[in-house]
Amino acid sequence: MRQFSTILGAAILAASLSPVIAADAEHGKVLFEACAACHQDKPDALGPSLKGVVGRKSAALDDFRYSNPMKRANLVWDEANLREYITDPQAKVRGNRMPFDGMHDPKDVDDLIAYIKTYK
Numbered sequence: 001m002r003q004f005s006t007i008l009g010a011a012i013l014a015a016s017l018s019p020v021i022a023a024d025a026e027h028g029k030v031l032f033e034a035c036a037a038c039h040q041d042k043p044d045a046l047g048p049s050l051k052g053v054v055g056r057k058s059a060a061l062d063d064f065r066y067s068n069p070m071k072r073a074n075l076v077w078d079e080a081n082l083r084e085y086i087t088d089p090q091a092k093v094r095g096n097r098m099p100f101d102g103m104h105d106p107k108d109v110d111d112l113i114a115y116i117k118t119y120k
């Protein structure tokens, strides 16, 4: 019994020390459906296309009419900025026009960003 719990303890320790559990892009793809309601590759879509958005400057698409706050934000959509914006859009870019109040589970946000990175 004693030996068993030692092994169990070691397994739990190993699991908790393993590098951050990889973000799950498959799950992110499912989550992205909430974004795709607005972010589509159509001229009349409510939101700008997010294809290739990782590494892109904010408000960079010519065919989308961004709000002034978004035009002034002057961000590069790297992972850190995306994470903050997705978690709380109004905190990150105050006054921007995205009608989405944020995704609050950090694991969901990681999964979503893992998917967005593959969305090109």
Ligand code: HEC
Binding pocket: 032, 034, 035, 036, 037, 038, 039, 046, 047, 048, 050, 053, 057, 058, 059, 060, 061, 065, 066, 067, 068, 069, 070, 071, 077, 082, 085, 086, 095, 096, 097, 098, 099, 100, 103
């Ligand atoms: C109800 C519609 C809607 C939903 C849902 C939505 N967005 Fe948006 N999004 C917008 C609009 C509109 C803008 C432009 C905001 C502005 O110009 O102020 C925007 C802008 C953005 C931008 C900036 C793009 C750029 O070119 O600078 C990112 C990044 C973004 N959204 C990500 C997301 C993600 C990720 C989700 C899902 C978690 C999401 N959005 C859900 C409507 C939406």
